[in-house]
Amino acid sequence: MPELPEVEYAAGLARRFAVGRTIERVSVHHRAQRRSLPAAAARRVVGDAVVRLERRGKYQVLHLSSGRALAVHFRMNGDWELMEPGAALPRHARVVVHLSGGVGLALVDSRALATVTLHAAGEAPLPDLGPEANTDAFDAPWLAAWFRKRRGPVKPALLDQRAVAGIGNIYASEALWLARIDPRTPVNRLDSRAISRLVGAVKRVMARAIARSARYYNADGSNSALRFNVYDREAKPCRRCGTPITRIVQAGRSTYFCESCVRKGA
DNA sequence: ATAGGCCTGGAC
DNA sequence: GTCCAGGCCTAT
Numbered sequence: 362m363p364e365l366p367e368v369e370y371a372a373g374l375a376r377r378f379a380v381g382r383t384i385e386r387v388s389v390h391h392r393a394q395r396r397s398l399p400a401a402a403a404r405r406v407v408g409d410a411v412v413r414l415e416r417r418g419k420y421q422v423l424h425l426s427s428g429r430a431l432a433v434h435f436r437m438n439g440d441w442e443l444m445e446p447g448a449a450l451p452r453h454a455r456v457v458v459h460l461s462g463g464v465g466l467a468l469v470d471s472r473a474l475a476t477v478t479l480h481a482a483g484e485a486p487l488p489d490l491g492p493e494a495n496t497d498a499f500d501a502p503w504l505a506a507w508f509r510k511r512r513g514p515v516k517p518a519l520l521d522q523r524a525v526a527g528i529g530n531i532y533a534s535e536a537l538w539l540a541r542i543d544p545r546t547p548v549n550r551l552d553s554r555a556i557s558r559l560v561g562a563v564k565r566v567m568a569r570a571i572a573r574s575a576r577y578y579n580a581d582g583s584n585s586a587l588r589f590n591v592y593d594r595e596a597k598p599c600r601r602c603g604t605p606i607t608r609i610v611q612a613g614r615s616t617y618f619c620e621s622c623v624r625k626g627a
Numbered sequence: 628a629t630a631g632g633c634c635t636g637g638a639c
Numbered sequence: 640g641t642c643c644a645g646g647c648c649t650a651t
Contacts, residue, residue, distance in 0.1 A: 364645060393634065419646080436646045438635080453635085472634040474646075513628075520646090531645050592645085613629065615644090 365527025366570035418526030428482025439475030516544035
């Protein structure tokens with residue numbers, strides 16, 4: 362579930378729920394979770410208030426009144442579950458931020474791959490990230506400049522969060538399909554028109570998903586009502602031309618595309 | 628660029 | 640049982 366649109370939605374929920382409240386306790390319910398959040402770190406934030414919740418790419422940052430920050434990354438399966446006073450621990454709750462008023466912000470994640478990290482005041486809580494995929498800061502000149510410094514096929518390149526923040530494996534395939542670009546095209550072979558199409562397609566895909574995720578987001582992380590054009594549609598007819606969708610593996614991850622819709626040379 | 632690791636659950 | 644998964648890191 363969690364690429365930029367889904368994280369945006371989850372962040373909105375958590376923001377309305379947690380900002381203005383004070384952290385009374387942080388409980389960790391899976392040992393793998395201690396790799397990113399050791400017990401001492403979980404203890405250190407007690408008494409801190411959540412003053413702001415920021416989403417950046419697929420990350421969320423809980424800015425605390427002391428200047429410290431908690432950075433959260435959902436990875437493959439993470440999500441928030443909001444616990445009202447007296448609520449039972451949700452299934453797959455891995456970390457719970459217990460807040461004033463008796464509520465709890467629960468990180469649920471069946472695979473326990475999500476991360477929560479504590480950062481001291483003045484320390485950058487996030488790695489180097491490119492412009493947000495859904496904003497004007499992400500534009501064709503930027504992407505062209507990035508591609509000039511890189512090599513290799515365009516689809517894995519789109520997943521590099523330093524190039525553009527927030528795109529994941531699903532929306533990378535979706536955007537390339539919309540732009541009619543072959544995912545195997547080396548980035549140095551994309552002309553400026555193709556790059557412009559790609560930037561436009563990324564923004565359209567993001568905007569649509571953001572608009573829909575508010576309605577179709579399920580607590581278990583599934584987004585079943587979302588209808589993808591190519592993702593997970595191997596051998597099914599392309600919605601544009603009917604040709605069976607092709608699945609290949611790039612950088613160890615599935616890529617879906619339509620071989621006939623793709624424009625020659627891009 | 629690829630392989631393996633981290634984890635669990637669902638599909639087959 | 641096997642394979643796969645919307646992410647990302649490290650090692651080769």
